[in-house]
Amino acid sequence: MKTHSLTPVYMRKLLFVILLVCFQASLFAQTNNVLLSRILRQVQLFPQEKTYIFTDAENYQAGQRIHLRVFLVNAVVHQSDSISRYVYVELLNTERLVVKRVRLIRSDQGFVGYIDIPEGVAKGRYVLRSYTKNMLNVSQYESLKSIFIGGQGKLQSNKYRNSLDDINNNTYSLLDINRLENNVRVKVNDNKNAINTDYLLLIHCRSIPIYFGKISREKDVILNYDSLSQGGVYSFQLLDANLNTIEEKLKFLYPEKEQCPISVECFEDDQVNKGQISCFIKSDSLREDETMDVSVRIEYAGASSSDVNSSILSHLLYDMDVADCPEEPVSVLLNNKTEQLLDSCHWTRYRMTDVIKGECKKGKIGVEKSAVIRGRVETLIGHKPIKEGVVNLISPDKGFYAVTKTDVYGRFSFEGLDFPEGTQYVLNAFTKAGKSWVKLLLDEEDFPSYKGQLPPFEWIGNDTIRVDATVNLPKGSIQMEEVNVFSHQPSYSSRSDAYARNADFSFGLRDIESIGATCLHELLRRVPSVTVEFGKCYVRGGVTINGKRPAAIAIDGIFVDNNFDLDNIQMADVERVDVFKGGSTVIWGTIGGMGVISITTKKGDFKTPSVPLTNTKTFTTLGYQIPHRYTPNTHTPVWLPSLRGKSFRLLLPTEYGLNYRLIIEGITSEGRIIRYAGGLRK
The missing domain is CATH 2.170.130.10 (TonB-dependent receptor, plug domain)
Incomplete structure (x- = not known):
């Protein structure tokens, strides 16, 4: 497996943060240098990714189309990552079974596509799951986005309510972490040992080390606000002299450090564009050469709040850094119990317990750079592999032709394929002598099933009317009463016989x-x-x-x-x-x-x-999806999956000013997260 190179911008940011640690940590220089080199090696061997799905709505009806954009970022610094070429998106039903699966290819707009909801599906909470093949190297870190079909739903944040009793009755803990106004104090409660024992303390945020040095019962560690370069879930690891982890605690600290605040100003332009609203989107906190990459939708406000479900902020900073915590609403970042809930979680994503001992590993599944067709050729009798067999690959509708030979195990592969969904292929195989009496076996693509628990939710609205179109009655027409049509045909044709x-x-x-x-x-x-x-x-x-x-x-x-x-x-x-x-x-x-x-x-x-x-x-095969043009509707009249730059101007009809709201999510080129939800009033 090849070692994957990292983007120059990402490496510059990571090196800057790590070098900063060298000056602020009190530790043995030799030990520190070894630890930093191990962390850098692990990041280079195993670059990890996160995904987040931004949709054109959160509530749908059966038969509608879900338009979406997937943000793919590096898991450490949240910058746009160019490692993987494809992203997979699945629609899971209430039984966690895949209803639809699409494959998105990176384009100038990012990863943009759609999923059609089948007609007649039952009302319920469905889940959009997104991942790259590289992300499958890490288990229990799912990228999920809940949507609601047939009604308006609300996620509940107390996912770990059953474990709160265990937290309150927690066993003896050595680490005592207190967040104060401008700093964090870490103490060791080693009251059982009469002799003062020195420990080592490692503090990291998404594998970027913040502190590494000695700590004891007589020596606390105090971190001031300015010295903490990252925001989100922090890991505090207490180590012995042999770098064995004695205890680990997680805390959610200073998420504002990862945010890029933006402002939206709307006013009516009476001179040039009468009857329209000019909407300016900008950020006064952008740094030099820093740009925004955002998705925008304007949706009907309705009765639901914009903070009842998850967002890019809660997703990247919280959900995808806590094992088996697939999705939490935006409000979890403002919940005072967030840090308590983390006491019941664990963190294995970045393998820091093994890395500090020098056990650096690659991911078993390589980064997907192109589509691959694999298989093997064997004899009809005895099923023995055919060495140096000739395999031809033809795509009649694309005019593509390639040829390769099998290895000693009878296996072959075609790489560098990049065709849209629906592309038909023809494979044929022969022996080295050109004989056709062989058996050709094709490897099937293996997609993981979802086995985790889904977050709890509740219904807050009964939206049973399709809102993707309106009906205008011409003069002289008569509006009929609602007509219900019932069919006696079985719902599944597969239930038509005794078997x-x-x-x-x-x-x-x-x-x-x-x-x-x-x-x-x-x-x-x-x-x-x-x-x-x-x-x-x-x-x-x-x-x-x-x-x-x-x-x-x-x-x-x-x-x-x-x-x-x-x-x-x-x-x-x-x-x-x-x-x-x-x-x-x-x-x-x-x-x-x-x-x-x-x-x-x-x-x-x-x-x-x-x-x-x-x-x-x-x-x-499952080829990449070709995006379709968006059709505005009364629920979401504006859907802009990709806007890039330092500021933006939207020209909107005046009627959007009262009953609609603007949702903006994205990231900056420096990895800061953008989240805005508000009205369009002047």
Whole structure:
């Protein structure tokens, strides 16, 4: 794996902060230099990232489109990061299953795209999850954004209310940290030892060291406000002489240090643009050469407050620096219990406990610079790898052609691919001698499932009327009373026969079309307890004395051979997929003991003998999404996903001045966070 280089601006900022520590910390110079070099090495080996999703609204209806922009920043200094080329965004339903997944590519506007909400989805709180492949190296640090479908919702901040009793009855703690008006005092309560013991204290914020030196019962450490260069979650680690961590405590300190305040001035221009409002957005605190990169939306104010849900401020400073704390509302930054709640959390993102001992590691998953297609070629009999086999990749609609050879393990890869979603590919493989009697296997993209807990919420409004369009009645027309249309058609076409009605999980035609899966393997990965390994599907618990056995595959009610390749079935031909596991498999007889995956085609007469094992595959991958033009609506008339510069001017209709509010979020080139929510009054 290659070592990833860091952006020059980011390195200059990081080095400046670390050099500043060298002058303000009282410590042994040799130990300090070793620690700083280890931290720098870890940051270079493993550059971490954070994402935040800014949407055109927070409340939607079924069938609407979610327009969004993803901010990708470096996890340490919050500057715009150019390491990863792609960002993935998923819409999770109330059962934490993926409803939609899109892949966004970096453009001049950043990562901008959309997700269509399927028609007929149930009312509830849904979650947008965003990540890069590089972010998958760190577990328990999810990037989530709650949205509400069918009503107006409000996040609740007491996510750790069950652990507050444990905090109040906390066991004996060595570290005593008190935040005063202009400084922070750290004491050691080592009353159990009669002899005064010297410890080492490491204080860091997002892996940037703030202090490293000696501390004892007789010697407190006092940090004044000006010496703290960062704001957010701080880690206080008490170490012994061998740099072993004895105790760690987290505190949320001085978030204002990470903010860039902006001002919005609106006034009506009677001379040039009559009937319109000029809205000026600027910041008097911008430094030399510092610019803003923001997203803007103007939304109908309604009854909900702009601080009831999460923001870029709470997300980057709090949520994504605390393990298993996926999302908190903006108000958590103003809550006096925030620091108490942190006592029940832990922090493993930056691996500081291991780094200070010299254990620097890379991420196991490399940074994604381009799309990659991988697979392997093996013999039809014996499934042995074919060395130096020839593999051709063709994209008919893009006019693309490439060729490569397999290695000693029969594996091949095509890198540098960069095509939009829906691009079709054709792969074919041959032996070194040009023989076509080989089996071609394609690696499926592995996307992680979400297993964490979702933050609590409550409904504050019952928004059941679609607001993406208005109806203007012409003269002479009559407005009819509301008409309700009821259908007797089953909600899922997959429940139409006796077998399907007993299935544990089903995808009907409507589900398959709304998900947009490119192959059956991708669809089946969404089913809980079903895994896909080397092209075969396994149901959890499907283990015999001979090891794991794949689930049985039935196509139009007929079982196929275990070696049957599901890629031979195109998604356009599939009408229904039913998964049977546990007791429901009894209707299939003894062959269904390890689980059954039943596939029903649209024609219903799939002939497996007519599709022999072949050296050719036709498929589509999850290509990058092409942004679509935004259509204003009465709920969000203005959506500007990307504005860059030192100041901005918006020209708006006068009617926006009373019942609408302006939401601005983003970051500066120096990594400071921008957050504004207010009205548009003059």
